[in-house]
Amino acid sequence: MSLDKPKPKNGDASALRVAVVAAQYNENLSDRLLASVLERLRDAGIRSDNLVVERVPGSHEVPAGLSLLSDGDAFDCLVGLGVVIKGDTSHHKLVGESASFGLQSLAQAHGAPAINGIVVVDDPMQAESRVGSQIDRGAEFADAAITMGLLRNKWKAKTQ
Numbered sequence: 544m545s546l547d548k549p550k551p552k553n554g555d556a557s558a559l560r561v562a563v564v565a566a567q568y569n570e571n572l573s574d575r576l577l578a579s580v581l582e583r584l585r586d587a588g589i590r591s592d593n594l595v596v597e598r599v600p601g602s603h604e605v606p607a608g609l610s611l612l613s614d615g616d617a618f619d620c621l622v623g624l625g626v627v628i629k630g631d632t633s634h635h636k637l638v639g640e641s642a643s644f645g646l647q648s649l650a651q652a653h654g655a656p657a658i659n660g661i662v663v664v665d666d667p668m669q670a671e672s673r674v675g676s677q678i679d680r681g682a683e684f685a686d687a688a689i690t691m692g693l694l695r696n697k698w699k700a701k702t703q
Contacts (some may be wrong), residue, residue: 557588559692560619561595563567564608565695566661566695568601575674576624576660578680580688587689602627606645610699613653620692621649624660639663656691660684671678 561584565577577596584594595618599608602625609621623646630634643659650657662680664670673680 554689556689556693557590557591559589559620559689559696560618560661561616561620561688561692562609563594563596563611563622563624564598564605565596565598565623566602566605567598569628569670571625572626572662572670572674573585573624576626576638576662576681576684578625579675579679580622580624580660580685583682584688585686586604586687589689592619593625601625601638605642605661606649606657606688609646609657610649610653611657613649614702618655619695620688621646621653621655621657622660622688623657624681624684625662626664626674627661628670629665635663654695656688656695658684658688658691 547550558599566573578693595612597612605623605625609623613621623642627635627638639661646657646659650688662670663693664673671679
């Protein structure tokens with residue numbers, strides 16, 4: 544588990560419009576991840592009326608949920624959240640890779656950054672450590688959303 548992370552981008556994030564779609568699977572962990580993301584976004588000055596949060600059944604559905612919200616120019620950044628824990632098969636890898644590909648495809652198709660906040664782990668202890676007990680991945684995902692939203696708006700303004 545890496546503790547290395549980029550420094551968040553400085554800038555006025557108050558006008559950023561952010562859509563967050565979070566999986567309900569592993570709900571206790573996903574809820575904590577979502578709460579951390581929202582707290583960090585609000586601490587950065589993003590107004591509640593500029594935040595849209597939707598829930599979908601699982602991490603595999605996160606890209607589709609964000610796609611439903613990302614039509615047009617409604618959001619400056621999209622954030623997909625979920626926690627996938629390894630079971631007896633390799634299904635967790637398929638879900639993680641599929642969600643990652645879906646989020647990247649979504650970002651390219653819609654021109655809005657899509658932050659991959661799908662945490663894929665081998666066991667519940669790893670999941671626990673990544674949603675706040677040792678590392679706050681939610682805050683890191685929010686910082687990435689702010690940085691990418693500001694970058695998008697910077698270059699969008701220069702091309703208009």
